[in-house]
Amino acid sequence: MPTHFKGDPKTVLALDTFIKFTRAASALENRLAHHNVLGDLTMTQFGVLETLYHLGPLCQGAISSKLLKSTGNITLVLDNLERHGLVRRERDAQDRRMVNLSLTPKGEELIARIFPLQAAIIAEELAVLEPAEQELLGRLCKKLGLGKQADPAVNRTLSSSEEPH
Amino acid sequence: MPTHFKGDPKTVLALDTFIKFTRAASALENRLAHHNVLGDLTMTQFGVLETLYHLGPLCQGAISSKLLKSTGNITLVLDNLERHGLVRRERDAQDRRMVNLSLTPKGEELIARIFPLQAAIIAEELAVLEPAEQELLGRLCKKLGLGKQADPAVNRTLSSSEEPH
């Protein structure tokens, strides 16, 4: 038994599933981090660069909701990316509340170089599952991720989102 | 298409699956956090209490590997738990390098009270999947979590592990 919980079978099954799900996420994340493809980039920094690379310039709020991170967090992550000269911030001329984000040439060069490497490593890690199993896992995760809401969200990048958070 | 990556179909499928998987993990984590059952406890603090509750006293290294967190991190998390009087640290008399951890009465009372609540919420969130789907998801996640290694690890608690990290 993967859990010590004594309760109704529905809850036991749910806990069991949850444990395996959560642990797989941690293990996979750790393994990806150890492949060292990202160099000094953190996962979130990579996510920001990747999102800008694939979707073009965006404002901070958009990045925040796509990555499911707080706006305060994104501010800090962007500070660090900007400090390293990978991202540019510019106040929007029309709506001066917004800050438009874009990749610098250096940032674009970097993400163009490492994204395919990261993709290859992800493919390698996922290869323990057959294509049909991957498809199935994707379908179950999508359902689980959306939860008890109908509104269908469309995912567009390696870490994009339209979901509420 | 959920990804903008142009490459061989294997990689595209893997990326697509990875996105859904990762996003489901984030979304679920966020939703659980918003249920507010844990009060002031963080997820990791809850994990520590829950592990001690179900497995009994352990040393820090054991907690660290069960939760897939660094020992440095666990040191800090335990500092905070100890400060709140939920956990006790005692140098092992036999091997004085180790620190044995146990729940205080206050800690035990707390985890005994909130664990069932958290379990119920998890069950509620997982309920978007049929029992058979949950079972399937669990099996796929287990395979993915173990990765390209043979050594079968046994999961015992809500967040336990014997895996390398």
Added chain:
DNA sequence: CGATATTATTTCGATATCAAATGATTTGAT
């Protein structure tokens, strides 16, 4: 037009997280 509401970002304080370095202790091998 002006008060109010909404939206976007930043700041702040607390906690988490890792990797690397350090300190303490034990074990093993000579």
Added chain:
DNA sequence: ATCAAATCATTTGATATCGAAATAATATCG
């Protein structure tokens, strides 16, 4: 018995992360 290597925990420094509160700009409505 001693010294080298391994093990366990802590510290340190950098980054992440959240939520709440503060700030700033814009939009809306009466």
